[in-house]
Amino acid sequence: MTKVYKLAIKAAIEAGQEILRIYELPNLEIETKEDKSPLTLADKVSNEIINNFLKKTEFPIISEENEQLDYDIRKEWETAWIIDPLDGTKEFIKKNGEFTVNIALCSNGRPIFGVIYAPVSRELYYGIPADKKSYKTILDDSHKSKRGLFLDSDLIFPSKPAKDVISVVCSRSHMNQETSIFIKELRKEYPKVEIVSKGSSLKFCMVAEGVAHLYPRFAPTMEWDTAAGQAICSAVGLNVVSMKSNKEMNYNKRNFENHPFLVHINREIN
Numbered sequence: 001m002t003k004v005y006k007l008a009i010k011a012a013i014e015a016g017q018e019i020l021r022i023y024e025l026p027n028l029e030i031e032t033k034e035d036k037s038p039l040t041l042a043d044k045v046s047n048e049i050i051n052n053f054l055k056k057t058e059f060p061i062i063s064e065e066n067e068q069l070d071y072d073i074r075k076e077w078e079t080a081w082i083i084d085p086l087d088g089t090k091e092f093i094k095k096n097g098e099f100t101v102n103i104a105l106c107s108n109g110r111p112i113f114g115v116i117y118a119p120v121s122r123e124l125y126y127g128i129p130a131d132k133k134s135y136k137t138i139l140d141d142s143h144k145s146k147r148g149l150f151l152d153s154d155l156i157f158p159s160k161p162a163k164d165v166i167s168v169v170c171s172r173s174h175m176n177q178e179t180s181i182f183i184k185e186l187r188k189e190y191p192k193v194e195i196v197s198k199g200s201s202l203k204f205c206m207v208a209e210g211v212a213h214l215y216p217r218f219a220p221t222m223e224w225d226t227a228a229g230q231a232i233c234s235a236v237g238l239n240v241v242s243m244k245s246n247k248e249m250n251y252n253k254r255n256f257e258n259h260p261f262l263v264h265i266n267r268e269i270n
Contacts, residue, residue, distance in 0.1 A: 114231025
């Protein structure tokens with residue numbers, strides 16, 4: 001499968017480069033989808049690039065920007081790609097750099113590989129849960145890694161909170177009352193609760209590399225928002241757990257919308 005994973009990584013990087021080209025244009029045309037979320041040329045172009053890469057594989061594709069097939073067809077898929085060609089479109093429009101390309105391969109409802117690319121910072125995150133390894137590779141100005149990929153020097157690891165301080169990463173664009181209540185409860189346990197705001201799937205990456213300890217998400221998300229991040233987190237021993245079932249989140253469901261979830265390390269949900 002390594003060849004397939006490398007193909008997905010290449011797709012994410014090339015899509016990211018094209019997104020960046022559009023990002024740097026002086027004028028940006030924005031459409032509104034039926035669900036009122038924004039859509040840009042970058043979403044469309046990135047989706048086309050990724051689909052062109054991944055259709056070379058034997059696995060079907062679920063993308064935010066593709067027409068969604070009926071569940072009666074999808075339920076027969078043992079393994080499928082789940083992609084978000086531009087995660088953090090609002091951050092893209094705001095031009096704060098906090099947007100990503102997300103590609104995951106899921107089998108029997110669980111992510112078995114994930115790659116997240118942040119084209120502005122050129123940070124490439126990727127992980128394989130079966131290998132129990134995730135990586136962060138910083139690409140050069142040409143969006144290439146001269147040293148290669150899957151290097152031990154690029155391995156990332158989560159960190160446990162100290163007894164008196166914990167760091168929580170929250171959505172920059174989707175902070176809500178439930179999140180505030182969650183943080184208030186944490187303050188009963190930890191004298192100091194540090195709040196870090198971040199856009200897109202980079203929140204998963206921050207927990208995976210130990211920059212933050214928890215990522216609670218109460219605002220709505222879809223499978224393509226979380227699959228790649230879950231793969232990267234699972235590969236380093238983190239739990240990405242539905243707050244409704246207290247179990248790991250599943251994918252290629254009848255309904256693509258996720259329940260509220262928590263990304264954590266060895267921490268029970270109250």
